[in-house]
Amino acid sequence: MTNYLIFKPSPYTPDAQLEIMLQGMVTAKMIKGIQMRLMLFKARVPQVASMIPMLRVEKGYWTFKSQCPSIHHPQILIECFLEVFEELGFKPISKHSQIHSFAPPGATLFKSEEKGLEHCILPDYGKKVGGDLKKEVQLNPLASVDMLPNSALSISEIAEKSEGRVVFGVGWGQTQDKTAKMLGLPQGVDIDLVLYVTNKYGEVIRMLSPKGNRALNKKTSTGMSLYAGIRISMDSKKGNAEGDDERFILEPDFFPKYVHSIVVALQIQSGAASFRDVFDVYLRILDTSRQGIENEHVIFRLDPSTQNLNHRGGCAIMARILRVKGKGFVFHSMGHITAVAEQDLRPGWEQQLPSAVTFSGFRVKIPACDAKGAFKQADQGYSDPYLRFYIEYWVKASKLTPSMNSLKGEGHWRKSHHGLVLKAGARGNVIVAQVVNETPAKVTGFRKGDWITQMNGRHAGTPESMKRYLDSLEHRTPVRFIVYRQGRYVHLNMRIGGPIERKRNFLWKSKVKTRVPCPETVDFTDSGELKVQVASMTGKLKDRNTYCLVNGYGLVVVDCMDHDRMSRDDKIFRHEMNMDQLFDEDLDTDSDWFSASEQRPVDYTIKSNGSFVHCMLYLKAKRFP
Secondary structure, X not given: OOEEEEEEEOOOOOOOOEEEEEEEOOOHHHHHHHHHHHHHHHHHOHHHHHHOOOOEEEOOXXXXXXXXXXXXXXXXXXXXXXXXXXXXXXXXXXXXXXXXXXXXXXXXXXXXXXXXXXXXXXXXXXOOEOOOOOOEOOOEOOEOEEEOOOOEEEOHHHHHHOOOOEEEEEEOXXXXXXXXXXXXXXXXXXXXXXXXXXXXOOOEEEEEOOOOOOEEEEEOOOOOEEEEEEEEOOOOOOOOOOOOOEEEEEOHHHOOOOOOEEEEEEEEEEOOOXXXXXXXXXXXXXXXXXXXXXEEEEXXXXXOOOXXXXXXXXXXXEEEEEEEOOOEEXXXXXXXXXXXXXXXXXXXXXXXXXXXXXXXXXXXXXXXXXXXXXXXXXXXXXXXXXXXXEEEEEEEOOOOOOOHHHHHOOOOEEOOEOOEEEEEOOOOXXXXXXXXXXXXXXXXXXXXXXXXXXXXXXXXXXXXHHHHHHHHOOOOOEEEEXXXXXXXXXXXXXXXXXXXXXXXXXXXXXXXXXXXXXXXXXXXXXXXXXXXXXXXXXXXXXXEEEEEOOOEEEEXXXXXXXXXXXXXXXXXXXXXXEHXXXXXXXXXXXXXXXXXXXXXXXXXOOOOOHHHOOOEEEEEEEXXX
């Protein structure tokens, strides 16, 4: 009986790393001999000992990956591999032989006539492990671990091996539609990797995908955008890429403190109706060096024999990466199939929102102004600033036409309303984030999590464009929608509601500071503690006890005004607070200086402005349990 061995080293180039694959009749004597030769080589060349790993099993093959200098590659190939093959009676087959054509490109085929040879199989290799979240899966230094659903694994050890980075790869095979199946033609399926980043309250902070935002960034108080530890690869359209179809990299050391979990989902875009039509779907975890050497540690597969894949859903929630106290981040395998991920993201462990958030210690940086107190091109002068802290909300207008007072005020009246609060979904689509009570949207039957696919027979576009269009419509205008809800399409017909007007609930108005020379930093110490019952710990600060026909809940605003005795007060800035910035470190601490979200007196021609060109606000924020 002839035994064959496939030996495939990576191409030799001066700057390449050495990778070797062994496939076929790999015996225990062969592995033991290679390991012994590698240990002797490390003892003889100690300066590269840390770069010489042992053989391990990945994807069913014995592999060797080293990042040692290329000058040592011939020695390793000859002394540690080829000489061992020769000692065990394996002889190379000529490349001109017909049987050699079955070997992969770049590989060498060996054969042995010795009888009774057996493959070297690691104990428990190929056996799926896990299935109990209370018992963490342990890594195997010699082989990749095949995980079951509902298993837990700490990724801290993997991060330590790869300088703080953990690589996750996802892939899937091709599928066939009915026509292609009749013709025997394979068809590619387009699946997108989607990451949902949530805080400890279960709220989605960011959504990342190859077609949308591909990296997690956090904005500083001054508006700068910084990398925050998550990146996604480019989009794979057909699922036939070599290796992983798509990847993402986690660097937990860069995570903001408010990042509590990351939900890993796969969303079908085209080429298949559901995951019943897609095979070989997997998620694997690797460590990788800066030089490109990769080692697979864990692989998790969607397996019909162990998971319920009968539900015809187009989204697979593969795993959740969760922050655990004392352990860092832990990987939880899931494999749950759903229709739309946004409709099934509640983790079950989320904490209750704080009962309230209090604000105090207000301080403002005011830029230069002219001698009359106006912020225009002139010499430095004086201002009379004061602060207003209020909740802004919209209600149905008492009259069908605006009064003269409403016309004088800026944006105090709108001709119509609809009651939809929208956000972007996984595919760049439009998702209903909230449906306001007692509005046309609520009466029509919209639900939170609905995916709007069409509006008036056209593609829904983006949340911003849809909101602009709906806001521009007249009272009683009919609008036709098609939404995707729990695996089926629903037709909804809505009539635009009537006019609305803006109201303000003032929680605090400071005393006027008279004749302040600008630019200047001004303290407002008479605020006390201003309490707001927060509706969410992400996005703009809203009061959950104040309903609003536009934003769902009342918006909390801080205004800095310039008092004028002879005419209307001038607005210096308006600031709408962002919860992600306020609790960037997830701690109750003094806030940083914030750049005002809407500024009037920005004048780059006044040299006195300096760092005061942009209005800045400082405050203290504290949460109640």
